[in-house]
Amino acid sequence: MPALLDVTLPVFLVIGFGYAAARLGFIRDGAVDGLMQFAQGIAIPCLLFRAISTLDLGQVFGGPLLVSFYAGATAGFLAGLLGARLLFGRPWQDAVAIGFCALFSNSLLLGLPITERAYGAGALSANYAIIAVHSPYCYALGITVMEVVRHSGRGLPATARAVATAMFRNPLVVGIAAGVAVNLSGTELPRVALEAVDLLVRAALPAALFGLGGVLVRYRPEGDLPTVLFVCALSLVLHPAITWSLGQALELGQGPLRSAVVTAAMAPGINAYLFANMYGVAKRVAATSVLAATVLSILTVPLWLALLD
Known part of the structure; x- marks a missing residue:
């Protein structure tokens, strides 16, 4: 266990440094926002573009990998939806x-660095395959179900447009799509341009982790404790447990299984709060769940790493 903590603690310490810097006033909210805009709007899309443009797409986009991960994610979404409604009496939109x-795990800011520290940079191919589908799948599912329960009456074409608009305004999706286009076309990019992109890539995860800590200062642990703990259990236990079980049943190889389970074991990403804020519902639960699950994952992630080893 101490060795596994050595793998995960540096990642959480960088988040902690960002949290402390923002909490103590060393960096202002505007600086944190600027850092996160750089990380999520430029550096991480460059990271995804660079990784996906060189992947063997036919090899890494395997059915067992995506089924194992996204069956667990969908089960978490349905359990969270029905549990919030039936156990806690929340309105359908909440x-x-x-x-x-419970659907949107932090596959990028936590999943990538922890997988890399645990298993090396060569183990990230399956992570990138999961990430390539992550935002499109999660937003398509979440927005579609929300539009249904809101009884908006906009019909299928309008709902499809809302989903597509949300997708392609996302810089991460743009980076992924550009990487796929370069990969499939076999385009040779100028070496000097790739070197410039690589400089941005090296800054992506440290900047994003530090910025994540600064953002978490804004999420106060307020109320709705049973619901928040329920979300934490779904994110940190149910999702990775289903992914691990299906990965074993589908004979997913050791490397893809590790990537899938580690990614599934991550706390909800900031997009969970952004989704709630977009519709103006359950914002307190979403914000507190992001903070609480991120803290609890310091304890739960080493357990999953131990199981995988």
């Missing part, structure tokens, strides 16, 4: 947002 918290 229930969808709470289900989204």
Whole structure:
């Protein structure tokens, strides 16, 4: 266990440094926002573009990998949706947002660095395959169900447009799509341009982790404790447990299984709060769940790493 903590603690310490810097006033909210805009809007899309443009797409986009991960994610979403409605009596719109918290794991800011530290940079191919589908799948599912429960009456074409608009305004999706286009076309990019992109890539995860800590200062642990703990259990236990079980049953190889389970074991990402804020529902639960699950994952992630080893 101490060795596994050595793998995970540096990642959480960088988040902690960002939290402390923002909490103590060394960096202002505007600086944190600027850092996160750089990380999520430029550096991480460059990271995804660079990784996916060189992947063997036919090899890494395997059915067992995606089924194992996304069956667990969908089960978490449905459990969160129904649990919020039936166990905690939340309105349907709140229930969808709470289900989204259990659906959208932090595959980028936590999943990538922890997998890399645990298994090396060569183990990240399966992570990138999961990430390539992550935002499109999660937002498509969440927005579609939310539009249904809201009885908006906009019809299928309008709902499809809302989903597509949300997708392609996301810089991460743009980076992924550009990487796929370069990969499939076999385009040779100028070496000097790739070197410039690589400089941005090296800054992506440290900047994002530090910025994540600064953002978490804004999320106060307020109320709704049973619901928040329920979301934490779905995110940190149910999702990775289903992914691990299906990965074993589908004979997923050791490397892809590790990537899938580690990614599934991550706390909800900031997008969980952004989704709730977009619809103006369950914002307190979403914000507190992001903070609480991130803290609890310091304890739970080493357990999953131990199981995988």
